[in-house]
Amino acid sequence: MASKFFAEVNRKRCVSCGACTRECPRGAIRVWKGRYSIVDPLLCIGCGKCKQTCPADCIELKLREGGA
């Protein structure tokens, strides 16, 4: 079930290790061309597992528009 949050990756700080892709229960994250992770906001349920596991601490949970 989608929450009012979704994950967003700070591309400048992402080390593209892929730890988040392994943790995501929805398969909403992929590593783009070995450079950084990108999140599909439509698939993301905002569970925060990726944020908890990110070794570079570069994932934030953002409020969806109209989700307040």
Next chain:
Amino acid sequence: MTRKKRWYDYLWIWPILYFALGFFNILFAWLGMIDFLLPLFIAIIGGNKFFCNRLCGRGQLFAVLPRALKCSRQKPAPAWLSSRRFRYAFLLFFLTMFGNIVHQTCLVYGGAKSLSEVVKLFWTFRVPWDWAYTAGATSDWIAEFSFGFYSLMLTSTLIGLIVMALYRPRTWCSFCPMGCMTQLICEIKSRGEQPD
């Protein structure tokens, strides 16, 4: 939704096997070159970090251990540890140390230095490891490289285990020299491109 397990999800066994084999016979240290060359090969040919993302046994081990043993504080690491400046500096240091191993190997090959049957931890502490090699079993330079490379692999794994315990499980990945090098290659390969 849980992702179906694939064969490469069990590669955390690989580093354990590697260090166990090297403990009894140091010549197995050469197998570590797979971890050195394969990520570069994949990044150069494929332009991606499939090795880091799926095949890295060490990264998996750092993820699996805390799950099984609850041995990680799960705290965010300091930001400087994953900063570009630190990552590149660590990569440079690591490559220098690797260059030193190659240099020592060349000296032994040329007869300018004798084989030292020690494993050097953290590039400082010399640990006798002579049981793992029978003199004359192969050329001395082959054994010299084995001891040097095994030292590098063991030291980096120990650093990884320390930061795993102190911070998040895969903190090593945030400054892993191979990860840094392959990301740099991928950035160069896809320069100017943007995701859809």
